[in-house]
Amino acid sequence: MSKKYANWINENQQELIEISDKIWEFAEVGFEEYKSSTLLAETLEKAEFFVEKNVAGIPTAFYASYGNNKPVIAILGEYDALPGLSQISEPIKRPLKEGASGHGCGHNLLGTGALGAVLAVKEAILSGDANGTIRYYGCPAEEKFNSKGYMINAGAFKDVDITLSWHPAFMNAINDVSLLAINSVKFRFLGRTAHAAFDPQNGRSALDAVELMNVGVNYLREHIIPDARIHYVITNGGEAPNVVPDKAEVYYFIRAPERSSVEELYKRVIKIAEGAALMTETKMVINFLGGMYNPLHNDVIGNVLLSKMRLVGAPRFNKEDREFAEKLKKTLPPGSMEAFSRFIPPNLRDMAKQILEQPLNRMILPGIGKGKIVPGSSDVSDVSRVTPLGEIATTCQIMGSPGHSWQNVCTSGMSIGHKGMLTAAKILALSAIEFMNNPEIINKAKREFEEKIKDNPYISPFPEGFKPPFINQ
Ligand SMILES: [Zn+2]
Known part of the structure; x- marks a missing residue:
């Protein structure tokens, strides 16, 4: 059974790629992701997931569950774009629509990769190869606001045992860096x-x-x-x-x-x-x-994710992908590699040299960020404070591509991004199935979580009586 449900993703990849590309084209910014969230929710509804919409009063937030018993494994999805970043999926800077938004953080891939994972886990539950509930979290406006924190306050995560997440990146690794x-x-x-x-x-x-x-x-x-x-x-x-x-x-x-x-x-x-x-x-x-919040990474979950990442392997890029990447690499601003180099620990420097030379990273790295802080923020951190959470990154971008850049919009809408997305979907699906079949690992992850959280319980970062700036208010 080890890779059976990774194969299911291979067999259904066309549908996933089409969904990802549609969201890429919609390119809706935070709280305006009506078409994107509807497409994802409807796909899940059609697959017989129970869909709860308007979570926490946010019109574009939802979750979708399949199965009806414990454990509950959550997979996070996002789908908001960034203003002004419209870009064609060609290696030259040119907007798809002048002045429009674009997926410079690859959230079209993020949301669809998570979708592929939960659909594959559903197949496993249906076939009796896994037991429990798989749940997709449709989380809007990651770029703008802590929607996940608001969904937490509304009780949306209260019965979750394990949360899995991923983000498009220029490498394949366990994401264990800290944020601010x-x-x-x-x-x-x-x-x-x-x-x-x-x-x-x-x-x-x-x-x-x-x-x-x-x-x-x-x-x-x-x-x-x-x-x-x-x-x-x-x-x-x-x-x-x-x-x-x-x-x-x-x-x-x-x-x-x-x-x-x-x-x-x-x-x-x-x-x-x-x-x-x-x-x-x-x-x-x-x-x-x-x-x-800043994130809390769970090593037990990280190890499961890493073992599944090794089983699935890195995305397999072909000659066209590599040629595309070479062209796109020439457009990167000077110094763009340095930001990444800072995070390489001394024992991995030789490996890093090889990584930096490849425009498309094909290696699988263990967590390389322990103890390091990436000076950014994400609301995935808040979820990591209320349920044990593990996160991976897969190669969907070219090496050294700056965050929120037109180069990222570009690869998020073509085969480089698609391949990274399908890889992530497989790793998340196989990990979720592993947790469902192995309650002892869940208990271990929970013990680690309790130990880390015991002196710092989650207190909402929102002040009392706070009304968030949702679009309909
Ligand atoms: Zn992002």
């Missing part, structure tokens, strides 16, 4: 308008407050932990120089390796905002947009 926890917040200042030349003494500038807040935060930087990141943009700075702005707004991301550090930094940033309001006699209003 984050708060994303807008600080709005309200002052009093006046003619800036005629009666400035009557004005109280909201823009002054924004600027003083930023100055204060820039001084704060000297006294924060080195791995923290604080960045901002001014989203409203007034309309005209001769009018004292009565409204101004600045948008902040506050990131740190641990959630607790984000909470602490956030309090300090609020104090600075309050100080800026006091100095300028303006009123400060906080508009909290979202928060996320």
